[in-house]
Amino acid sequence: MKRIFLIIAIFLCNQIQINAQMQDVGIAKYAVLEVLGDNTPLREKGCEKSNRVTHVFKDAVLFADKQTDDYFRVELNENNYAWINKKFVEVQAIIPEKRFDNIEKISFKSEKKFYKTKIETPSQSAFLIKEEGNNLDFTLFDNRYDPIETSLEKNDKFLIPEKITNELNIKYNNKKPLFGYDVEKYEKGYIYTIKKAPKVSCKRPLKDMIVVVDPGHGGSEKGVVAFGIEEKKVNLDISKKLRKELRKKGATVYMTRKKDINVPLYDRPKFAKEKNADILLSIHQNSLENRAEITYKYGVGTYYYHPQSKDLAQKIQENLIVATNFRDDKVNHRSFVLTRPTNQISVLVECGYLIRKEEADKLVDKKFQKNIAKAITKGCEEYLIKNFTN
Numbered sequence: 001m002k003r004i005f006l007i008i009a010i011f012l013c014n015q016i017q018i019n020a021q022m023q024d025v026g027i028a029k030y031a032v033l034e035v036l037g038d039n040t041p042l043r044e045k046g047c048e049k050s051n052r053v054t055h056v057f058k059d060a061v062l063f064a065d066k067q068t069d070d071y072f073r074v075e076l077n078e079n080n081y082a083w084i085n086k087k088f089v090e091v092q093a094i095i096p097e098k099r100f101d102n103i104e105k106i107s108f109k110s111e112k113k114f115y116k117t118k119i120e121t122p123s124q125s126a127f128l129i130k131e132e133g134n135n136l137d138f139t140l141f142d143n144r145y146d147p148i149e150t151s152l153e154k155n156d157k158f159l160i161p162e163k164i165t166n167e168l169n170i171k172y173n174n175k176k177p178l179f180g181y182d183v184e185k186y187e188k189g190y191i192y193t194i195k196k197a198p199k200v201s202c203k204r205p206l207k208d209m210i211v212v213v214d215p216g217h218g219g220s221e222k223g224v225v226a227f228g229i230e231e232k233k234v235n236l237d238i239s240k241k242l243r244k245e246l247r248k249k250g251a252t253v254y255m256t257r258k259k260d261i262n263v264p265l266y267d268r269p270k271f272a273k274e275k276n277a278d279i280l281l282s283i284h285q286n287s288l289e290n291r292a293e294i295t296y297k298y299g300v301g302t303y304y305y306h307p308q309s310k311d312l313a314q315k316i317q318e319n320l321i322v323a324t325n326f327r328d329d330k331v332n333h334r335s336f337v338l339t340r341p342t343n344q345i346s347v348l349v350e351c352g353y354l355i356r357k358e359e360a361d362k363l364v365d366k367k368f369q370k371n372i373a374k375a376i377t378k379g380c381e382e383y384l385i386k387n388f389t390n
């Protein structure tokens with residue numbers, strides 16, 4: 001018992017000391033933070049509902065210059081700040097100046113479907129990827145970059161700085177729209193992957209495309225239940241029909257579940273990544289927390305998060321409005337586990353509101369479900385033709 005008190009006392013003393021040091025005014029000081037888990041979000045503001053700026057991996061080292069009760073403010077560079085919840089980090093030290101790692105090597109590979117850039121660094125830090133139209137802007141912070149020592153193979157799509165900097169910035173300029181990207185860690189640093197724009201034929205745009213269909217919920221997770229109808233079943237029924245339509249058009253289709261079983265939420269995007277998906281379609285039926293709103297909020301809606309996925313969402317939505325004749329519940333920008341992945345184009349469809357009798361009656365109808373599947377398939381084809389044919 002005594003020992004526990006002692007540990008708590010030491011911990012509290014350390015915390016008080018750290019707090020006191022960080023509050024010093026006039027002297028630049030940083031708390032060195034070590035991140036405790038993978039995919040930890042950095043946010044725009046120090047609160048849970050604030051937008052995510054980026055994610056960091058386990059063991060990443062960050063430098064905090066300010067704090068609130070629950071959050072540290074991390075300095076990415078002089079112009080960029082982000083906030084991390086204190087529960088995700090451990091304070092390692094207080095230091096007067098930021099320290100920078102040296103990037104040891106950068107290598108570049110052009111594969112059949114991907115561009116892969118390997119960045120060797122001695123330790124993990126924060127990185128940021130920004131979509132700018134067809135272009136991507138990748139920055140790895142707190143890493144000294146020396147263009148002579150770490151020369152990247154020449155490729156006119158990739159621009160890197162010509163002078164020594166305290167961060168690595170790679171600009172990727174593309175003529176066609178983006179079609180997926182990702183940053184992973186490996187034992188020596190990072191692998192930054194960009195999917196090449198596909199070559200699409202007008203006649204069979206979905207040929208050779210890999211599509212992962214995700215029927216929402218399943219097993220003990222029923223989703224919305226209304227009028228004796230369970231959302232998980234409608235999702236699965238529509239998804240199976242969607243699989244059939246997509247296959248007819250030449251796509252390779254995988255489903256995150258084929259039966260009425262539980263699939264953990266975060267396993268679904270992981271599955272899509274393992275399958276090297278080009279498109280991820282998550283199928284749901286909508287509900288409202290405040291069901292009184294149903295008098296003015298109803299119909300069919302499509303959701304995306306990253307700009308690269310917006311155009312597919314748009315095309316699917318246009319086709320679904322025609323096929324269902326439902327009210328237009330719009331293309332919506334929303335942060336969901338199934339809209340956030342960047343590896344592929346990721347879209348979530350809410351086919352209708354199951355809590356509205358008029359829509360529920362149609363959503364369980366087999367022919368209606370088939371029309372939904374056809375509309376989503378047509379949306380995918382139109383998106384591919386618009387963006388990726390010559």
Ligand SMILES: [Zn+2]
Nearest residue numbers: 216223284285
């Ligand atoms: Zn749902």
